[in-house]
Amino acid sequence: MNEQERKRVYEQAKDWILDAGAHIRNVIDEPLYIDTKSNPNDLVTQMDRDTERFFADKINQHYPEHHLFSEEGFGEELDSLQGTVWIVDPIDGTMNFVHQKKHFAISIGIYFDGVGEIGLIYNVMEDELYHAIRGKGAYKNDKKLPQLEPELSLEKSILILNGFWACENNRINERKVQALIKKVRGTRSYGSAALEFAYVAEGIADAYLTMKLAPWDYAAGVILVEEVGGITTQANGKTLDLLSNSTILSCNQTIQEQLVNDYIELKE
Ligand code: IPD
Ligand code: CA
Ligand code: CA
Ligand code: CA
Numbered sequence: 001m002n003e004q005e006r007k008r009v010y011e012q013a014k015d016w017i018l019d020a021g022a023h024i025r026n027v028i029d030e031p032l033y034i035d036t037k038s039n040p041n042d043l044v045t046q047m048d049r050d051t052e053r054f055f056a057d058k059i060n061q062h063y064p065e066h067h068l069f070s071e072e073g074f075g076e077e078l079d080s081l082q083g084t085v086w087i088v089d090p091i092d093g094t095m096n097f098v099h100q101k102k103h104f105a106i107s108i109g110i111y112f113d114g115v116g117e118i119g120l121i122y123n124v125m126e127d128e129l130y131h132a133i134r135g136k137g138a139y140k141n142d143k144k145l146p147q148l149e150p151e152l153s154l155e156k157s158i159l160i161l162n163g164f165w166a167c168e169n170n171r172i173n174e175r176k177v178q179a180l181i182k183k184v185r186g187t188r189s190y191g192s193a194a195l196e197f198a199y200v201a202e203g204i205a206d207a208y209l210t211m212k213l214a215p216w217d218y219a220a221g222v223i224l225v226e227e228v229g230g231i232t233t234q235a236n237g238k239t240l241d242l243l244s245n246s247t248i249l250s251c252n253q254t255i256q257e258q259l260v261n262d263y264i265e266l267k268e
Pocket of ligand 4: 048071089090091092093094
């Protein structure tokens, strides 16, 4: 993708995500059609599907040679990231969308031959667009986000973590998670992976640790975090495979090694 094309796709994607979000805000108080997927707490609404279809139609009309990889079935089943791939989560934080009518986001990561080029996370109800194009820094609306704190100790860090992983489970050594919770300044859990990445990029949280995300949950977030000098890997520090579900550790680089070496032990 040449520079001009990259810029054009970036501007276009920003317009579409803002339009999709404005539509959701306009109809937020109308009745919702809610279904469940893999279990009774795995919710999906007509708005998730309509929003994904909106992006599928736009991409198809304007960029028929691009690919879409997405949650709700309007994309393709991909086994390679060759060419230009839009990785889209139409509503990230559907449970928040249904129960709270806020704290959800639209997430779009655009990859070219496997390299993350454009990351967009739109906090719809707050009208806050986090956006980045590789190599040019990350922004929240018009404000450039600063590089992450160069000297940071775990004692002064805020960790985003779902409390479930501090209970007995078959994925991570919960004793070490409990020790980590005691070590950090505080923990938070926001219920939208995309927003959790955006908060790490914004520097209002310092690490995000979770045990299972799909590519559309993290595709945009890794690009934003990288643009402010942060790092995203699997929870054991290994490189991510962008086509697979994965454990995730996204954080300020100064605490990454300490987390991986001293506190994260996966039950593999
Ligand atoms: C979910 C949210 C949630 C995370 C789940 C995701 P969805 O995405 O990001 O915070 O813990 O693993 O599946 O289903 O609301 O798009
Ligand atoms: Ca979902
Ligand atoms: Ca999601
Ligand atoms: Ca979703």
